[in-house]
Amino acid sequence: MRKFVVAALVLFAFGLAAFFALTAPRRAVAGDPALEQGGDIERGRIVFYAGGCASCHATPGQDNRLVLGGGLELKSPFGSFYAPNISSHPDDGIGRWRTADLANAMLAGVAPDGAHYYPSFPYASYSGAKLEDVRDLMAFLRTMPPVEGKARDHELGFPFNIRRTLGVWKALYAPVPAPLRDDSGRPASWNRGRYLVEVLGHCAECHSPRNALGGIIGAQRHAGGPDPEGKGWVPNITPHGMKGWTRGDIEQLLDLGMTLEGDSVGGSMTSVVRNMAQLSRDDRLAIADYLLSLPPREGPQNPKR
């Protein structure tokens, strides 16, 4: 009996150690002095809009998209997430962050104190960001006005409220941080489009169906599905769902929000359009080129169509 208890304790200790080892947050970059110098504010502004930062972090209920006090609620099957304050406020925002902190947050989903972030912050996509873009973005964010007040805590059910478990989620669904490499066999516009769609724009985060653990179903990436925020449907943006669309049509949708049917997009896509309108026309055309090059994938069936 005593032997059994010892064996059980040893096994439990091993299990615990393995859990901790497997779920330990891993940073993407260490302190690199070069990362902390320079940074182009105007280029950072483009990264800011391409990355859709304002869509979640702008304070809701007011019109200035550069008031980044956070607080927007993101509903999910796991509970409600509340976007944090990313203004330049030293205590409530990210005013004390170094570029390395921003890089670890965006690329690896790790907070400055070493905790995991929830993947409602799309680091699974941002993991492919270029470090110079992070540096430019940091330079831009430093020019944002400070906003007082922290956002409320997420409201999640058990076991999702235990941040440590996110180590398992990351091992399953978040790529190892590494800047997306250009495919030399493809035109520059396609490569730029792929970077904007897959990394900064994180289109797949909403435009793909997810499994029970909240991981994107790879075979249906970009193929749309039920709106995770509630009523409605997120469209398929692979050629399967974009029959009849030209690159000019997609460019116009991203600029003005107008669909081929003469409808105007709704929900959080309106915010995406406001971001994309800040990009150059060439960037929007690059996005169109990349989307049109995707393999046509059939997603879940929209019952309304």
Add this chain to the structure above:
Amino acid sequence: MKKTRTILALCAVGFGLAFSAGAVVAQNDPIAQRKALMKAVGDTGRAPAAMLKGEQPFNLAAVQNALKAMQDAGKASPALYPDNSKAGGDTVALPKIWENKADFNAKLAKLEADAASGLTKIIDEASFKASYPDILRGCGDCHRDYRARR
């Protein structure tokens, strides 16, 4: 001959009745009415969108058609969202409309005003290209909060 005339007259009366009955039904069906208004905005809006893309030559009358459809929608819509029209008829209107009626109506008033100002400002291709895109961008202000994605 007389008989034929009577039949024709009866038919005309019948048609008239059927037509006004249809109109009454539509008047009592705000969901159908507001859908028709929005559909008109979409249908008339396709030509100006094609002009912006350079796929169609500029045509002032078509642009004015689209702006008039927007103006009509902005003017008529506030009355078309009564409390008993929150559901049914496959509506994509979100419950938020009835929680923020004042804001919703203010945005419809802005749509009407933007369209009206477009009708006076847009007189040629240059003024069309300068002001029409911003009018379209205004659509998102309402669709963001008040219409379900589909």
